[in-house]
Amino acid sequence: MDTPPPPASALRFGVNYTPRRGWFHAWHDFDPGQAREDLAQIAGLGLDHVRVFHLWPLLQPNRALVRTSAVDQLVRLVDLAAECGLDVLVDGVQGHLSSFDFYPEWTRSWHHRNVFTDPGAVEAQAVLLRTLGRALSGRPNLLGLQLGNELNNLVEHNPVTAAEVDRYLDTLLAAAREGLGADGGLVTHSAYDAAWYGDDHPFTPQASARKGDLTTVHPWVFSADCARRYGPRSPQVHHLAEYGTELAAAYALDPARPVWVQETGAPEPHIPAGDAPGFARATLRNAAGCTELWGVTWWCSHDVDRALADFPELEYTLGLFDSSGHPKPIAEALSATVAELRATPAAPPARTTALVLDCTPSTRSVSGPGGAYFEAWMRLRQEGARPAVVLADRAEDTAYLKERGITELVRTG
Template sequence: MPDAARTLRFGANYTPTKGWFHHWLDFDLDEVRADLDSIAALGLDHVRVFPLWPLFQPNRALIRPRAVEQLVQLTDAAAERGLDVNVDGLQGHLSSFDFLPAWTRTWHRRNLFTDPDVTGAQEEYLRTLAAALAERPNFLGMTVGNEINQFSDGPHPDPDRVSHTEAEAWLRRMLAACEKGAPGRLHLHAEYDAAWYQDGHPFTPAQAARIGGATAVHSWVFNGTAQRHGPGGAATEQHAAYLIELARAWHLDPHRPLWLQEVGAPQPHIPASGAAHFTEATIDNALDCADLWGVTWWCSHDVDRELADFPLLEYSLGLLTNDRAVKPAGAAIARIAERWRGTAHAPAPRTTALVLDVGDPVAAPDRAGCAPGGAFFEAWARLAAEGVRPAVVLAPLAEDAAHLSARGLTEVVRPEQVG
């Protein structure tokens, strides 16, 4: 689909005000409705929601009907407020906490990605959630899991090791289960930035950019970007745009949609006084990238400070406070959503591409240069600071005239030529 035909989507990752994601244990539909009212009042059009996998599938052979019914009730409540819903299936990992069923750990330790009993149960779980929502018009589709790649490699303290070919086979199988449950919806997968930045990581850029209905990127500047470049640096304010352009380098379809599915303003890396500016700058820069499906901010509401043991930055990421008052970042995204409502998204083409060499493009063994402080990252950031609007092209395609022409690229620059 050409970008000119797209209307941008703006939404939030839904963090319940009462009990955080533990709210599934004491599900209160009236509280959910009040939360969704406050999200809809910002002018947003969708939410991404997170069932906790151990609560929904506490035994390999048991998917709790009541839990699935509550997910349907949440989706229907969202529809009443004009909100579409994307559902993340395998949680997995959220805000520094792991949520894995007991039948995968300790005495029942089995690899999440390769054990046939585990993968069969995952497949049925994803199919069941998708099928429960398949007839809901406001159901966008499934995301396989939230950054589940973090379980596959270090720095996780107890990783389930897997090869990149096994990771790809697992992703294709899980997405096929989602499609079986709800045919024709937007089903995708989403990784944290080790997929783009970590040498040898089994979840790869090619998988992110070629498998599923869209490419998802999660942009967090506490990964060294803000520490190195400051809260107002070009690299910091354009980090999301950088990831979008980095992902596009692996696309086989030049108009494949990209979803900025997670992005937030983490304190103290982004001071509270600068959160609104960072929000506007980040989204404006992302909107300067073609084929953007939409932006889903992390997160809807602040975490209740009575809850213990979260990293400090996690408590204050909301667009709204824990008592549903609009914060400056929330007001900023509301202004942006209003400005773009009903407007087709068609930014000017990027004509200059920075050449990226990661070795084999499929396995991408040499990704570290793409990370903050890496030669490629810093060259891209330098060009962006100079107003160049750089795209990214893989080294094997840097002299492919047909590829460059299809993307509107007229100039290629190598990192060693920058600065």
């Protein structure tokens, strides 16, 4: 491996920023003072970055119009984060946030355009990403530009094939890179867990693990009913982010490609409030044992205010801070664990044992919670092994296995 894994002290730890007042509707009347107050609270936990989201309808209300004032708000937020000592990843096309889908009106009703396949809609998104990239480029605290949050949540209303997804991602990743410039920061994309576990889902593990500058994973405990199936204190739940990191690493062509646990959190009732601090500690410590890990970004910073209607119940309790801005026990646990991990001087050792994953697009669910492969991996983990994941078509590639430090293969069945 040309690039050694980073020591634990070099891992990045941050949070997905949800404005305390008004949730993401705060963009309608952006208040820099309130945003800075939120960001200062986040920095006070010892975290080093935030991931931020504007709303697509406010940024681009017409296919041919990107609002300068909305872009300026986003740039101002990035600068406020810098004042608090925080780096920033910006998500461009929102898209999907906390069970709500945000579409500009020019994509809806009798104007409907498939956001993944309509040439005009794809080009409009490319224009938006180029515009955002140019506006943000050169800011020293900018981590990079992501296409948008979990865009695969939009496939239900925008039918698309895997080949069309590949073209869509390639087009938008190129636009984001053009906007940022060659050295402007990371260019990434994200998908929710159906990309990894969903049989025949059009967003594929290969797309997640091979497109963009690193791989992002969102290992949620409610995906495939993981926490309900195994219990909130179960090894399956406590090792889920670790497993997601290893699964993502297996699909990468480059063994040194980093993996970012970009969303994970403790949603009630899947994780009861009393179990949330322990869950946070276990999740961070176990994920930090992966040599490919870039960092962990918790979801989310602040609870949704219950004065806002129609959110799923779990969305009201996901914050590190409550809706009054007070830190919750999970915030204290997360902060302390981050400090402990940063004090660790050495990188984790390579995983010498790997479990071979043999599946097709139509049987991908074997690798998700409840699937035979997932359960076999978790059994090995509980027995004291630290298993990596190797795809069946790489299991005979001795050079590849050597590069990953794998000396023993275990097969299911």
